[in-house]
Amino acid sequence: xxxxxxxxxxxxxxxxxxxxxxxxxxxxxxxxxxxxxxxxxxxxxxxxxxxxxxxxxxxxxxxxxxxxxxxxxxxxxxxxxxxxxxxxxxxxxxxxxxxxxxxxxxxxxxxxxxxxxxxxxxxxxxxxxxxxxxxxxxxxxxxxxxxxxxxxxxxxxxxxxxxxxxxxxxxxxxxxxxxxxxxxxxxxxxxxxxxxxxxxxxxxxxxxxxxxxxxxxxxxxxxxxxxxxxxxxxxxxxxxxxxxxxxxxxxxxxxxxxxxxxxxxxxxxxxxxxxxxxxxxxxxxxxxxxxxxxxxxxxxxxxxxxxxxxxxxxxxxxxxxxxxxxxxxxxxxxxxxxxxxxxxxxxxxxxxxxxxxxxxxxxxxxxxxxxxxx
Amino acid sequence: xxxxxxxxxxxxxxxxxxxxxxxxxxxxxxxxxxxxxxxxxxxxxxxxxxxxxxxxxxxxxxxxxxxxxxxxxxxxxxxxxxxxxxxxxxxxxxxxxxxxxxxxxxxxxxxxxxxxxxxxxxxxx
Numbered sequence: 001x002x003x004x005x006x007x008x009x010x011x012x013x014x015x016x017x018x019x020x021x022x023x024x025x026x027x028x029x030x031x032x033x034x035x036x037x038x039x040x041x042x043x044x045x046x047x048x049x050x051x052x053x054x055x056x057x058x059x060x061x062x063x064x065x066x067x068x069x070x071x072x073x074x075x076x077x078x079x080x081x082x083x084x085x086x087x088x089x090x091x092x093x094x095x096x097x098x099x100x101x102x103x104x105x106x107x108x109x110x111x112x113x114x115x116x117x118x119x120x121x122x123x124x125x126x127x128x129x130x131x132x133x134x135x136x137x138x139x140x141x142x143x144x145x146x147x148x149x150x151x152x153x154x155x156x157x158x159x160x161x162x163x164x165x166x167x168x169x170x171x172x173x174x175x176x177x178x179x180x181x182x183x184x185x186x187x188x189x190x191x192x193x194x195x196x197x198x199x200x201x202x203x204x205x206x207x208x209x210x211x212x213x214x215x216x217x218x219x220x221x222x223x224x225x226x227x228x229x230x231x232x233x234x235x236x237x238x239x240x241x242x243x244x245x246x247x248x249x250x251x252x253x254x255x256x257x258x259x260x261x262x263x264x265x266x267x268x269x270x271x272x273x274x275x276x277x278x279x280x281x282x283x284x285x286x287x288x289x290x291x292x293x294x295x296x297x298x299x300x301x302x303x304x305x306x307x308x309x310x311x312x313x314x315x316x317x318x319x320x321x322x323x324x325x326x327x328x329x330x331x332x333x334x335x336x337x338x339x340x341x342x343x344x345x346x347x348x349x350x351x352x353x354x355x356x357x358x359x360x361x362x363x364x365x366x367x368x369x370x371x372x373x374x
Numbered sequence: 375x376x377x378x379x380x381x382x383x384x385x386x387x388x389x390x391x392x393x394x395x396x397x398x399x400x401x402x403x404x405x406x407x408x409x410x411x412x413x414x415x416x417x418x419x420x421x422x423x424x425x426x427x428x429x430x431x432x433x434x435x436x437x438x439x440x441x442x443x444x445x446x447x448x449x450x451x452x453x454x455x456x457x458x459x460x461x462x463x464x465x466x467x468x469x470x471x472x473x474x475x476x477x478x479x480x481x482x483x484x485x486x487x488x489x490x491x492x493x494x495x496x497x498x499x
Contacts, residue, residue, distance in 0.1 A: 045433040046408035230407075230434055299411045299455070301431050324410040324433050331411075353429065 016062035017151045017208040018215055025226050033125035035063040038228040045230035049326040052197055052235055053367070056157035057227035058218050065128030066147040066205055067135070069119040077139045078112065078119065083254060083273040085264025089114045094179040094192050097262055098254055099131060104275025104282075105250035106257065107134060109242060113179035113192055120179070120190055122152070122203070124244045151211030156201030156235075159223040161372065164191075164202055167217065171202065175374035184214060193372060196232065198239025198365055200372040237332055238325045240293060240364030246304055247291060247320040247334055255282035256336065258291045258364075289317065290342040293364040294333040294350070296322075296357050301331040302350040308335055309349040309356060316341060319350065325366055332366045333359070379482055380491035381442045386466060392479060396442060397470040398430070398461065401495050406432040409461040414450030414472050421445060421474065423481055428471045430461065443481040445474040 013036040016022075022029060027038030038060070040048060051057055071077065075086040084097030094113040098106050108127040113120040123131045128146075135144055155164055164171045168184050174193040181190050187210040195201040206214050218224050233243070242248045248257045253275065260283060267273055271280055282288075296302050306319040322333030337348065344363045349356035376390040384402035388395045403409065411431040421427050421441035428439035428450075450472045454460060461469040476482075486494060 040407065044407050234433060300413070301411060301436070303436060324431070326433065
């Protein structure tokens with residue numbers, strides 16, 4: 001046995017329909033959520049990040065779970081396990097919501113679109129198997145189909161709309177969080193005007209056998225460059241968006257995570273979602289701790305896991321995401337602090353390599369949101 | 375005229391008598407990606423071979439630079455604080471990390487020369 005032989009306990013990595021294209025483009029492939037995914041291309045994380053903010057970036061997010069929910073009332077059924085007003089999502093619209101457990105902890109965050117005769121949901125790659133089992137167990141009156149034969153591409157950035165309009169003119173009239181089934185060069189796709197970068201952009205669900213052709217067509221446009229997972233993470237961090245498993249998980253509630261806006265108004269009044277007692281109590285009385293944006297002074301990044309201390313004092317929290325923000329041109333982070341210390345401007349110490357680095361609580365996002373709100 | 379040595383941690387060390395300049399190789403900077411923060415040791419700091427001597431953070435991750443040999447730091451490259459990307463642009467020259475005096479030149483015997491390092495790197499891909 002050679003040293004490089006995979007251990008028998010580790011299943012081989014799955015690949016997306018764009019695997020050959022990633023390798024052809026020089027993508028540096030790494031394991032992520034059981035898939036071989038490009039963490040970066042030859043341009044590198046920094047340039048890929050800046051290109052997405054300046055023009056348009058193409059991301060392969062085919063590792064994410066795509067499911068179709070049908071039945072008499074899939075929206076009503078889904079409301080049993082999420083706090084969002086899913087029945088209020090009109091046909092052609094999409095909403096961000098949370099799968100909750102009985103203690104108000106977050107099992108996953110997801111996007112749900114009303115596609116008219118069904119709901120279309122996008123789940124995190126690392127959670128999708130458990131999510132689907134959870135959905136099947138709780139939504140026995142709903143038919144769930146996982147779209148395993150579909151890729152998911154994200155086209156993000158200020159030039160995204162102009163580029164996609166050359167292939168599908170109807171996207172011009174879409175606004176942020178619109179969702180629509182349409183044909184792109186004869187291929188049936190499901191397109192949402194949303195993303196994970198804070199920029200205007202689209203996510204395109206496309207049949208696997210047509211994905212590479214679509215990706216090549218988009219990349220042929222001079223404004224479009226391929227973007228890996230590295231820049232995807234720095235873009236979403238600057239945009240103040242949560243990464244499941246880092247910033248939110250089963251130990252955090254929507255209120256602690258500063259995601260109270262995902263609670264539908266009628267849902268709050270009815271209190272008819274998992275963990276409602278705990279969540280509504282935190283909503284009323286305030287949570288003990290809160291997710292905040294953190295801007296370290298100086299240039300040293302504070303990575304996830306960095307302890308947060310009161311200035312010159314005791315440990316009060318931990319950084320859940322952190323790194324260098326290429327657009328901010330400095331270090332950026334998110335983490336949990338006690339609610340009395342969550343106000344913007346509050347001074348904190350970040351304990352990096354045994355030393356206290358001064359930092360401040362700041363409002364999120366770090367970069368101005370530029371979604372197309374119409 | 376200095377002599378160039380390399381470590382398996384992808385550091386270079388240019389030795390001239392009992393003083394040396396330390397940096398990271400082109401291979402190392404390519405693996406790290408865009409460097410966004412560098413912390414170099416202060417003058418006077420004593421380092422044993424293998425001690426953590428400097429910190430280098432790329433967009434992706436934090437890494438340490440270890441002292442390739444024992445000695446005392448003469449000077450850290452102060453320019454890297456404001457221009458960390460110099461490590462990417464000129465790893466073997468302007469992107470040097472620190473200069474030191476060597477306390478035991480026999481430690482150099484354990485290091486690789488250019489030819490050995492090149493074949494070491496070739497074996498990694």
